Amino acid sequence: MKQTEQLFVQAKNDWDLEKLYTDLASTKGKNLTPIEKLHLRGLLCGYSPADIAEKRKKSARGVEVDLCKTLYQYVKTLVDRDNEKVENWRNICQWLEDAGYKTQPAATQSQLSNPIPVEAKVHISNINIENQSIELQIGILLQLPIPLPSNSSNKKPAQ
Known part of the structure; x- marks a missing residue:
């Protein structure tokens, strides 16, 4: 290309x-x-x-x-x-x-009927400033709870 x-x-x-x-x-x-x-x-x-x-x-x-x-x-x-x-x-x-050439944007989280709560944590572990440049080490943790499907296979068998 x-x-x-x-x-x-x-x-x-x-x-x-x-x-x-x-x-x-x-x-x-x-x-x-x-x-x-x-x-x-x-x-x-x-x-x-x-x-x-x-x-x-x-x-x-x-x-x-x-x-x-x-x-x-x-x-x-x-x-x-x-x-x-x-x-x-x-x-x-x-x-x-x-004129209709723009496609519809994908649904954003606020438009979803059941939004998924997202927890994000950012940790800056190192900052280095040298020769007019900044070097950052950044860690990002995203937690996305994913619900399991509810069906009868999750139930304990009858004894």
Whole structure:
């Protein structure tokens, strides 16, 4: 896998990328380039154009110009906002979310009907400060009670 393909892969967890790539390709008239896909994933992960440029070791202005000439135009057409100005890169994410491309996030513990109590303990065992760097040794203990299924096999046999 190329280094650029490894950037912003977390977007696939929250967005229907395949449908989005297909729909944007239809709008564009041909498939998105690997760089267009990379920039789109970066935006969907919450990175600004400047952040994307920094991660790619490219010019921030160059990435911004590229986005304005390509992805922003495709997205505006796709979500029927051709006459609107992209005031901020976050508009793109919001418009795509409003259009249904964002997948539903997994249920969080607070959304579960029977939340599992979790106990966590953190222990810092060593702190070493040398040459403007800090080295920490941290131990983490998580305790997750897991209920056993209740069934008749747990009962003592009758005597």
